[in-house]
Amino acid sequence: MGRKRTKSGKIRLAEVAELAGVSPITASRFFRNPEALSVAKRTRVESAAKELGYVPNLAARALASQRTEVIGVLIPSLTNNVFSDVLRGIYDASEGSRYSIQLSNTRYSILQEEKLLRLFLAQKPAGLIVTGIDQTAESRAMLEAAECPIVQIMETGPDPVDMMIGFSHYDAARAAVAHLFEQGHRRIGFVGARMDPRVQRRLDGYVSAMKDAALFDQRLVVTTATPTSVTLGGALFTDLLAREPEIDAVFCANDDLALGVLFECRRREIAVPGQIAIVGFNDLEFMASAVPTLTSVRTNRYEMGKTAAAMLIEAIEGRRPEQPVLDLGFKVIERQSSSARRSDSRPGVSGAAAANKMIALPSSRD
Amino acid sequence: MGRKRTKSGKIRLAEVAELAGVSPITASRFFRNPEALSVAKRTRVESAAKELGYVPNLAARALASQRTEVIGVLIPSLTNNVFSDVLRGIYDASEGSRYSIQLSNTRYSILQEEKLLRLFLAQKPAGLIVTGIDQTAESRAMLEAAECPIVQIMETGPDPVDMMIGFSHYDAARAAVAHLFEQGHRRIGFVGARMDPRVQRRLDGYVSAMKDAALFDQRLVVTTATPTSVTLGGALFTDLLAREPEIDAVFCANDDLALGVLFECRRREIAVPGQIAIVGFNDLEFMASAVPTLTSVRTNRYEMGKTAAAMLIEAIEGRRPEQPVLDLGFKVIERQSSSARRSDSRPGVSGAAAANKMIALPSSRD
């Protein structure tokens, strides 16, 4: 009767096939493309598999089919709140699909990214999600040569490798500064940490907006390569004040810095927004409950992750999206910290492409 | 001459062996246990592999060896800061090892955990990291039947499945309340959200400490099953005040809630710590730069993740740790928000087992 029940005691596809009275290959097809079977065999295999508690052996499948069902994800940080929202979206979208997520942390190093990319590609992933558009030339070449679909996330740019989903950090920063102009502010400082490419583009947006208004002054810009933190926000703001005591607003490259600036103002008894207005970036949850509430630029991080993974899976399965590049936009959420003499929010200023949303799901927190 | 260079163009172990002039099996051994080879063959295989740019096929390895090099990690949340620190530790420890991390989100559901566990176990992981000690009976049975090492993280308890690393949330809460007693507070409220098992044990610790001092009053406790947030901290505190206007301190089950309480106090012009003292839990970065600075219970999250993964890898490779259960302790970090009439910190109160650290690495942020 041939071998049965290998020593490991695991149920194999052959056992399922035998119980169902079909050939192993037919049973195999059931798990990959059930529609190809006649209804009769389909139900027979299905109940046989259930009865035996069959679980496919992924390693054998990967070896035989010469491809894996792994989606590689390269992100620069595991702790940054921004990425945890994106990740949650990615994991949510992958759940229920056959694909599993393989995560790696580039730690904001494009060399590390290149190394990890080489590692991933060697295992022939089903798809890849990479952060940003600033890869090394070598990485770029590998991505273009890759046989799998690829999504770049977090920002949009002119030259996608394959698919792309994000928003313009440059435009978002310009909108934040424009909002401060509207509120009557002129001496607007910029505070930034880490200065990864996306923060750099926010700075570029700030600089261009300030130059357009003939208000740019290099002394208004304080940045550091140090990783961001609330405490650092206070420290950078202190530096800024030392250089330019006459500022009337601060645009912070992220919300942690903004919170640090707020606390520092409180410590120095500087009125917000009376003496100094504050605008953050990302619109983390706490911004809405700070005192005063803090203005920020809302970005659709969860949605970005979820849509990226969903698009990728569609593409893996041969259904390429009609729109390979998605701009999810942004929105300036006006709150007390930047209002001229009003108490709270008004309708926000929307990013140009905010309407381009592919999936509009509530960003339920887990 | 037999087949060479399979159609996929990938270099196989056989090619490496041929170039090195050894049998495939010897080449295979080089990658698994180099010490078993003579020095001459070892260098020959090594240079051959480098010359050809050989990358092992993990699927084939897993199939042939009947085991994977995957470490499964089950955590309840992807967004909670607490877990992102733990995760960073786990990823850092796995880096450079042969093991890869497979992450899944249980969303605080033990049923979901059971389902994921079944999924993981079916693929024979090399090891498993699970959160907490409150599994379903079914999950518990699966874990005990599992053939791989397992580490439970986040807390300590009486009955480890295998290895365990964490601290006592109960003791930590008692220490926080004891600190508030020391500062002269008596009507101490408790504010908690999500109420997962660990938060529940913090509540238990609070209750026992209050009862020991004959100060417990059910009306001092405000909790909700809603996921935690800064805004929620303010809302729960508002409820608490409505019930018990006479409180003189609040112990918050986490730092987000504490920040929400602080903002709510500011909104209501309640002096902190003058009228109400605040103590949080976890000691997230922002606690030290709030105004006033916020007292919290420091926990070693990054270290916990890193040590858990390191212990697990050691155990997988047959070197079981001499100490399978590690208590990483905690520390009450006293700051302005709870000081009686001092300005800032004093030496903290340490958890009993704080000295038990296995690895004492700086928690570098990424």
Next chain:
DNA sequence: AGGAACGTTGACAGCGCTACCAGCAACGAC
């Protein structure tokens, strides 16, 4: 009626690697 077209099924031959066991040389113990 003959044949093409389609849908459904199965046989065969690996995918790339490692477990297992055997073989061989070198060495020391009796």
Next chain:
DNA sequence: GTCGTTGCTGGTAGCGCTGTCAACGTTCCT
């Protein structure tokens, strides 16, 4: 000098699954 013993190496035989191709029955077209 015979017998283990140790250290290193190789041959054989799969691991569990799927790609490819052929074969079959049925339907539809000409």
